[in-house]
Amino acid sequence: MPYRSIYRPDLFAGRTVLVTGGGSGIGRCTAHELASLGATVALVGRQMVKLETVADEIAEDGGTAICHACDLRDEEAVRAMVTDVVDRGGRLDGVVNNAGGQFTSPAEDMSTKGFETVVRNNLVSGFTVAREALTQWMRDHGGSIVNIVADPIGGTPMMVHTGGARAGMITVTETLAVEWANYGVRVNSVVPGYIASSGMNTYTPEMQAKFTEGLKKMPFKRMGTEAEVSSVVTFLLSEGSSYVSGACYYVHGASQSIRQDWTVPDHTNAKPYQGFHRYNGPPHFLGGYTDDDAGEDQS
Template sequence: MTQLPKMRYAADLLQDKVALVTGGGSGMGKATALEMARCGARIVVLGRRIEPIEACANEIRAFGGEALAISGDIRDADRIDEVMREIKSTYGKLDILVNNAGGQFVTPARELNNKGFETVIRNNLIGSWQMTKAAADHFMFEHGGSVVFVTACVKSGLTGFVHTAAARGGVLMMMKTLAAEWAEYGIRLNCVAPGTVKTEGMGHYPISPEQWLKLNRNVMGHMGDVEDIAGTIIFLASPLGKFVTGEEWYIDGGETLHLKHDARDMIDAMMFAKRERGDGKIKS
């Protein structure tokens, strides 16, 4: 059972709202789902594996919230359509979509093959598009809504993750374009770009969180936590953010105030650690 932090928002901030969180079984997605439920939203938790998303839904129910766990792959357009129909059958509407699901692995561009590049593009970019378009088609074109994408800061590139930089950069430009096109329907779209944040996924990378922090030169000198990201997502998705659309918010402890780390330092640290651990490709 997750130790819930102190409430940051009013318990009725999202009253009567229905929110769908992809990748809601762990990390930032789970923290967002839990906190949105504490703010009064009814939560749909989507993920590829039923066990972690059902566990998240059970935690929400345990403190009196309402939640529905649905398994599905955001790369599967037919399954996404089924998910939207199930939400309509259960709740009749969808007000908030949090596109949190994604995945990547560290590989220098010279060693990356086309299949690996395409896999990340399909997951992070095309999957986010399919979720967003389906939510708009089934619900938001009719009554408006808010979409928040969880991305990464890629304005200076993302050393060792060229596939992710391409995908996340695509998501950013997609979000800005849709924010302009869909404003007339009352749909707001924004991105949250986390910096170095303590999550379960950090343990899957070949370097430690402390090494990440050093390489990224966070000016605050410490990592963020998942509640920092969840709190920002809730602000943007809620009525508090009603005049915000088409924006990318860096929640990074000031990493972007510095010039990015030296590319060679990052690649050397990553690849040395991978060789030492005998790891293959690492998913986040």
């Protein structure tokens, strides 16, 4: 069964798209969708084994992927990686800045080194990848850059480092969209809400308990799927969004819109879209979505 994208076949035929953090979670899902639509996908991350596993999956499905192991915090390594992508892919039409990572800690106990490491991971590296994509290809050919960030509204208790970095990346997005418009380069950001992805398994049991409890307060009464994020990213990379730049798209099921004094009754009406045929399932502390949960969208 192939990826069940909502977009037309061959939408990205002849194009190369770089996806950082492509070895798992949202990055893996997005890479699969882009490859299913004809793109040559450049998978970038620190663990080559994970990247090669995804590349093998894509090849089995009839797509094309190339792998690039890279520490995105290393400027020279990023420069060499982008050069390699352009050489092997022949071009660079799109970038999905998805890689990142953080840990939980009260701000008062967080070291400066720990804070700076996450900022380099989640802010500096994204800028460096975008800059190299521009200077090595997009400045002369145009392109689209999508930055995966996190919602800074209301702060990020227990993760002040990533809150600062991700909020910074939204501003970077808006700034680059203006500065690079004359090159035909569009820059946008996507803010996933609670997404049922394997990345949630890295959090402490205490944080996982907070996620589970938080579901009761969410208007949709469920977490989002990786495919629901990927479809928005894919739109922003496509020609259909040719007049969209400097924008921030929220994929959170209205979870940041609800007032504290408002309660949404329990329901099962917000059906998930699960187009990813190789979805590994939700985090271990959550139950899986069934065919019935996906309604008519499940195939």
